[in-house]
Amino acid sequence: MMIAGGVALPVEPASADPLEIIATTPGLADVIRQIGGDEVDVKLLTPGAVDPHKVMPKASMLLKLKRADALVSMGLGFEHAYLPALLEKVGRADLGRGATDVSTGGSHHLVGGDFIGQPLEVPTQLGRGAGVDVHPLGNPHWNTNPALMQNFAVAARDFLSKLRPEASETFSANWRDWDADLTAQITHWQTWLAPAHGRSIVTYHRSWAYFADAFGLVILGEVEPKPGMSPTTRHLAQLAKSMQQQQVKLLLLEPWYSESKLGNLPRMTDVAVVKIASMSGKQGYLAWMGELVAAAARAWGLEEPQSSPLTQPGAQELGK
Ligand SMILES: [Zn+2]
Numbered sequence: 649m650m651i652a653g654g655v656a657l658p659v660e661p662a663s664a665d666p667l668e669i670i671a672t673t674p675g676l677a678d679v680i681r682q683i684g685g686d687e688v689d690v691k692l693l694t695p696g697a698v699d700p701h702k703v704m705p706k707a708s709m710l711l712k713l714k715r716a717d718a719l720v721s722m723g724l725g726f727e728h729a730y731l732p733a734l735l736e737k738v739g740r741a742d743l744g745r746g747a748t749d750v751s752t753g754g755s756h757h758l759v760g761g762d763f764i765g766q767p768l769e770v771p772t773q774l775g776r777g778a779g780v781d782v783h784p785l786g787n788p789h790w791n792t793n794p795a796l797m798q799n800f801a802v803a804a805r806d807f808l809s810k811l812r813p814e815a816s817e818t819f820s821a822n823w824r825d826w827d828a829d830l831t832a833q834i835t836h837w838q839t840w841l842a843p844a845h846g847r848s849i850v851t852y853h854r855s856w857a858y859f860a861d862a863f864g865l866v867i868l869g870e871v872e873p874k875p876g877m878s879p880t881t882r883h884l885a886q887l888a889k890s891m892q893q894q895q896v897k898l899l900l901l902e903p904w905y906s907e908s909k910l911g912n913l914p915r916m917t918d919v920a921v922v923k924i925a926s927m928s929g930k931q932g933y934l935a936w937m938g939e940l941v942a943a944a945a946r947a948w949g950l951e952e953p954q955s956s957p958l959t960q961p962g963a964q965e966l967g968k
Contacts, residue, residue, distance in 0.1 A: 667811055670716040672727050675791050675928040680720055682826045683804050687815045697929035699904040705730040713738050718811055723761025724788035763803040764796045768857045789926055793858035794834050794937050833934055837941040839953045848894040852901040855926035868894055888916040898947040902926050920947040
């Protein structure tokens with residue numbers, strides 16, 4: 649503290665305070681923590697691993713954004729239900745410490761979707777009846793492909809280094825460790841699921857396209873006839889029929905959707921319903937992806953290869 653003419657002036661500490669970073673999902677928060685280490689204090693904007701299409705903007709969220717040094721989001725409309733409304737209210741002049749810019753396209757806002765190459769399922773035509781939470785910019789659930797999270801981590805390393813250049817070596821070293829871990833895991837997961845290559849799966853919501861893409865799986869269809877819509881009995885019957893024909897063994901259902909919406913589908917087919925969130929929660933990104941791969945492997949009866957770098961705990965499986 650400096651005293652000038654009897655008035656105490658705060659002195660900016662030499663990068664003593666960690667960067668306060670707000671992330672919209674636990675997975676992004678985890679990666680930022682892994683790379684940022686002690687240099688960052690990461691807080692979640694949302695309640696955690698919840699349905700991103702149902703998150704409502706709140707005053708408490710606005711407060712977090714106003715005080716943040718930086719914001720990290722998924723992009724591609726993943727946060728459509730709350731983030732645009734909040735960012736409109738934040739405004740550049742309104743921002744807290746260091747007058748940072750967290751608005752869309754701002755230098756203090758890292759948008760993961762900008763680093764995944766061509767998004768999947770970009771609609772060619774937005775017609776009527778396209779669904780309630782149709783994804784007009786393409787499928788925003790890119791986090792289900794671990795290779796895309798690797799892309800994001802590179803961008804996160806560079807983003808943090810720009811925000812705090814004096815710690816860039818730390819960020820690079822942390823990123824290298826994290827990336828090496830994930831690379832080893834991806835090799836293991838690919839080996840494990842290789843026998844399932846080309847097999848069909850069914851999902852409740854259209855959240856798993858990138859997972860299917862990563863592991864060479866085919867999405868036969870969704871339980872939701874259109875994103876955000878509940879299935880009709882007729883749609884379920886048609887889906888069950890093609891599931892029998894294609895011998896589908898795996899159905900992915902997020903815990904925020906009711907199992908009752910599946911109707912008789914599990915009984916009419918030979919499918920294992922695997923209840924797992926389409927994003928990581930408190931367990932962290934690598935552990936979550938490991939749970940997902942293990943659950944899928946179990947549905948197909950695939951033994952874990954001996955090359956296992958880590959033993960993964962299983963996701964909750966509801967049975968047939
Ligand atoms: Zn969605």
